[in-house]
Amino acid sequence: MKTAIATVTIAGDLKEKLEAISAAGFDGVEIFENDFLAFDASPRDVGRMVRDNGLEISLFQPFRDFEGMPEPQRTRAFERAQRKFDLMNELGTDLVLICSNVSPLALGGIDRAADDLAALGDVARAHGVRIGYEALAWGRFINDHRDAWEIVRRADHPQVGLILDTFHSLSRKVPNESIRSIPGDKIFFVQLADAPLIDMDLLYWSRHFRNMPGEGDLDVTGFMRAIAATGYDGVLSLEIFNDQFRGGSPRTIAEDGHRSLVNLMDQVRRTEPDIRIAVPDMPPPVEVEGIAFVEFAANAREAQELGGLLSTLGFRRTRRHVSKSVDLWQQGDIRIVINTDPKGFAHASYLTHGTNVCDIGLKVSDARATVERARALGAAPFTQPVGPGELEIPAIRALGGGVLHFLEEGGPLAQVWDSEFEPVDSEGAVANAGLTRIDHLAETMPYEDMLSWLLFNTSLFATSKTPMVDVVDPAGLVRSRAIENASGSFRVTLNGAENARTFAGRFLEESFGSTVQHLAFETGDMFATVAALTRNGFRPLVISPNYYDDLDARFGLDEVFLERLKTFGILYDRDERGGEYFQLYSPTYGEGFFFEIVERRNGYGGYGAANAQFRIAAQKRHLRHHAVPKS
Numbered sequence: 359m360k361t362a363i364a365t366v367t368i369a370g371d372l373k374e375k376l377e378a379i380s381a382a383g384f385d386g387v388e389i390f391e392n393d394f395l396a397f398d399a400s401p402r403d404v405g406r407m408v409r410d411n412g413l414e415i416s417l418f419q420p421f422r423d424f425e426g427m428p429e430p431q432r433t434r435a436f437e438r439a440q441r442k443f444d445l446m447n448e449l450g451t452d453l454v455l456i457c458s459n460v461s462p463l464a465l466g467g468i469d470r471a472a473d474d475l476a477a478l479g480d481v482a483r484a485h486g487v488r489i490g491y492e493a494l495a496w497g498r499f500i501n502d503h504r505d506a507w508e509i510v511r512r513a514d515h516p517q518v519g520l521i522l523d524t525f526h527s528l529s530r531k532v533p534n535e536s537i538r539s540i541p542g543d544k545i546f547f548v549q550l551a552d553a554p555l556i557d558m559d560l561l562y563w564s565r566h567f568r569n570m571p572g573e574g575d576l577d578v579t580g581f582m583r584a585i586a587a588t589g590y591d592g593v594l595s596l597e598i599f600n601d602q603f604r605g606g607s608p609r610t611i612a613e614d615g616h617r618s619l620v621n622l623m624d625q626v627r628r629t630e631p632d633i634r635i636a637v638p639d640m641p642p643p644v645e646v647e648g649i650a651f652v653e654f655a656a657n658a659r660e661a662q663e664l665g666g667l668l669s670t671l672g673f674r675r676t677r678r679h680v681s682k683s684v685d686l687w688q689q690g691d692i693r694i695v696i697n698t699d700p701k702g703f704a705h706a707s708y709l710t711h712g713t714n715v716c717d718i719g720l721k722v723s724d725a726r727a728t729v730e731r732a733r734a735l736g737a738a739p740f741t742q743p744v745g746p747g748e749l750e751i752p753a754i755r756a757l758g759g760g761v762l763h764f765l766e767e768g769g770p771l772a773q774v775w776d777s778e779f780e781p782v783d784s785e786g787a788v789a790n791a792g793l794t795r796i797d798h799l800a801e802t803m804p805y806e807d808m809l810s811w812l813l814f815n816t817s818l819f820a821t822s823k824t825p826m827v828d829v830v831d832p833a834g835l836v837r838s839r840a841i842e843n844a845s846g847s848f849r850v851t852l853n854g855a856e857n858a859r860t861f862a863g864r865f866l867e868e869s870f871g872s873t874v875q876h877l878a879f880e881t882g883d884m885f886a887t888v889a890a891l892t893r894n895g896f897r898p899l900v901i902s903p904n905y906y907d908d909l910d911a912r913f914g915l916d917e918v919f920l921e922r923l924k925t926f927g928i929l930y931d932r933d934e935r936g937g938e939y940f941q942l943y944s945p946t947y948g949e950g951f952f953f954e955i956v957e958r959r960n961g962y963g964g965y966g967a968a969n970a971q972f973r974i975a976a977q978k979r980h981l982r983h984h985a986v987p988k989s
């Protein structure tokens with residue numbers, strides 16, 4: 359499998375781009391002409407720089423407005439092409455992309471275009487280069503790969519082939535199956551891009567909103583399956599015009615790109631037998647059965663405070679690590695670990711972020727296979743020294759600097775609680791609040807990083823993404839979407855903060871980029887839970903009474919029921935199919951961390967997006983009233 363990426367995809371000058379592309383593991387690069395023109399080095403030196411980075415120039419592009427021109431523009435176009443072929447010889451690349459004509463001068467006519475390409479093919483042969491013809495979705499006459507293929511077929515020249523670009527075809531809903539009748543050896547190059555489904559002008563959509571395969575909504579996999587079925591065995595290249603990528607970290611964007619291609623081709627390989635493209639073998643997307651534990655890094659004083667909050671939520675401290683300062687708190691199937699050990703990863707995480715979730719344990723059926731897939735997708739395995747009698751639990755570095763551990767239900771790794779921890783007598787009597795499991799983890803990140811997180815999770819785990827919702831914070835927007843598996847046993851929400859004045863943005867800023875901002879616990883009976891919490895001295899977040907008036911107006915609720923919601927500060931939502939959702943929030947803790955308790959009835963599948971705005975306003979009020987003066 360040969361991978362490439364267009365220089366337009368990432369930020370930086372040509373040198374920075376090439377270094378990032380090389381480090382991410384690509385084989386080649388598409389040189390976008392403007393990146394070359396803006397760079398101050400001769401074509402030969404640029405060619406050498408590419409090869410010194412261990413890359414090849416897979417494509418030079420674009421050559422515009424060539425086919426079907428009247429004179430004198432036609433002659434000029436051939437002269438221009440000659441100059442570019444000379445340049446390609448100096449750069450050391452043999453393939454140029456010609457995109458379909460958008461000029462108002464263009465004459466159209468399929469045979470005229472074919473004749474022009476055939477004539478240019480002769481010129482190309484003399485230079486030892488090949489021409490790939492691509493239909494732009496907004497091409498004047500040619501805007502469909504089926505027509506571009508007809509032109510290439512009629513040109514009938516060995517130097518002339520087709521370039522397919524997922525965006526142009528999928529944005530116009532050209533059926534993928536139309537690719538299966540094209541001979542693989544006439545497809546000279548394949549460009550890949552995904553995009554979110556937005557109804558807008560094709561050119562603007564293409565130049566600003568493309569993203570990596572798997573990050574958007576287009577059927578890139580179906581398209582690539584059809585290409586692979588033709589016997590195509592050439593370069594797979596990302597050509598992504600994206601405003602955020604242009605301003606993002608070159609390394610991260612390049613790594614995401616490589617991950618997206620590996621994941622895409624893994625999907626293709628699993629559904630399309632006998633393809634010629636050699637796709638690396640790796641374990642399938644990982645089914646997550648649930649969350650085995652969530653570990654906080656803390657210091658002794660903050661650990662006490664956190665433990666106090668957990669107690670009011672009905673948790674008990676049940677075990678302590680045999681040799682480390684690490685406590686286990688439990689309720690139902692939920693395990694919370696509080697690590698105050700002065701050594702190791704948790705401590706380093708504490709020093710960076712303050713008290714925060716530093717480690718998440720996921721229940722999977724094969725922990726080693728999970729790490730193997732993660733590695734194939736470019737994630738880094740995580741290890742730290744294992745003490746005597748300790749188990750080595752497979753783990754990786756997650757995005758944002760945290761760690762993900764993988765445990766197997768019933769397997770030897772699940773014995774860790776018995777073998778490394780010993781029971782403690784939990785002091786004080788708290789009432790169990792009926793919390794059963796972790797419903798979801800909510801992760802906060804800068805808005806620009808959301809796609810990276812989305813791809814990281816959806817490529818490693820068998821999950822799908824929900825549509826993006828806008829959550830209005832009084833200080834700005836927070837974009838939110840969830841990643842979840844089919845059974846609902848694994849749910850993560852991603853919250854992209856636009857600025858540091860939002861509740862989510864402030865959390866990021868104050869915690870130096872910590873990740874998990876809240877944990878949502880599940881209860882089977884919200885009102886019984888609330889009764890137990892009250893006995894434990896739990897004080898929920900205070901919600902505005904105006905919210906309850908509106909709730910009544912929207913749903914026409916029973917008076918007693920509404921009063922109960924209001925008394926306890928429970929938020930409520932209902933879906934079209936009669937599903938119901940109850941949410942209760944803890945006050946904020948530390949830099950804006952909090953706990954949520956939820957009950958889902960009748961298969962409610964969402965996350966209470968309609969309530970988020972009111973919850974955030976309440977949390978900001980809470981923060982203002984409980985602000986700790988800065989010393």
Ligand SMILES: O=C(O)c1ccc(O)c(O)c1
Pocket residue numbers: 419420455457492494523549564565597
């Ligand atoms: O937006 C463009 O002009 C453009 C140019 C070359 C391409 O390969 C492409 O897909 C788009």
Ligand SMILES: [Mg+2]
Pocket residue numbers: 492523549597
């Ligand atoms: Mg293209």
